Amino acid sequence: MRNSFQFSGTLLALAAAILVAACGGSSSATTAPPAKFDVTLTNLTAGQPMSPQLAIVHGNGFSLFSIGQPASVELEHLGEGGETAPLVTLASASAGYLNSAVGSGIVAPGASSTVTLSVEQANLASAKLSLASMLVNTNDAIAAVDAQSLSGLTAGSSISLDLASYDIGTEANTETAATIPGPAGGGAGFNAARDDVRNAVYLHPGVVTASDGLSGSALNAVHRWDNPVARIKIVRVQ
Numbered sequence: 001m002r003n004s005f006q007f008s009g010t011l012l013a014l015a016a017a018i019l020v021a022a023c024g025g026s027s028s029a030t031t032a033p034p035a036k037f038d039v040t041l042t043n044l045t046a047g048q049p050m051s052p053q054l055a056i057v058h059g060n061g062f063s064l065f066s067i068g069q070p071a072s073v074e075l076e077h078l079g080e081g082g083e084t085a086p087l088v089t090l091a092s093a094s095a096g097y098l099n100s101a102v103g104s105g106i107v108a109p110g111a112s113s114t115v116t117l118s119v120e121q122a123n124l125a126s127a128k129l130s131l132a133s134m135l136v137n138t139n140d141a142i143a144a145v146d147a148q149s150l151s152g153l154t155a156g157s158s159i160s161l162d163l164a165s166y167d168i169g170t171e172a173n174t175e176t177a178a179t180i181p182g183p184a185g186g187g188a189g190f191n192a193a194r195d196d197v198r199n200a201v202y203l204h205p206g207v208v209t210a211s212d213g214l215s216g217s218a219l220n221a222v223h224r225w226d227n228p229v230a231r232i233k234i235v236r237v238q
């Protein structure tokens, strides 16, 4: 009986040790869930629908564009035709790429659209958000933010940013219907030609429109804008 009792006691102690080890192991092996961000784009313009926004989270090693430098062909696809896939391919092949999301559809003037992005905790310190959307009643205008840091956002906090418009410098601002893919023109999007005043990204000077006498322009006064053209709100929801 004594031996049996000792044996049972040993088993109990062993079981307790395993339980403690299992609990301890489970606790230490649990990694914090990824940070999660809701990014909402609001179109502030009167007459410029915006293409589905592309939001990219990245570290060092990726840049959407550089002022004064030529746009990538992939950004040209977005800026002339609202296409996001080429830029997603470019970004995802870069060293700093973390995640991306594309809006669900055209963002009408006054409307908003939200995408959600996750970032692993280990990558949070260097995480940056870049976002771009085409003003579709233009030749090659985008609303954009380049490399906004996300590292300072704690769970439950948010920041809002006003977005300027950029001319990506890949297409002359003729404003003709044939060159404007949005509803004001119904024309073509991307073409490989680079015929802008300079082959570089710069702050957009705005549209001239037929209302101000630009011959052949498919645009009128409602398509004009002043900066900012959009606002984004970044909420860290987790």
Ligand SMILES: [Ca+2]
Binding pocket: 139, 140, 141, 167, 168, 169, 170, 171, 172, 173, 196
């Ligand atoms: Ca242009």
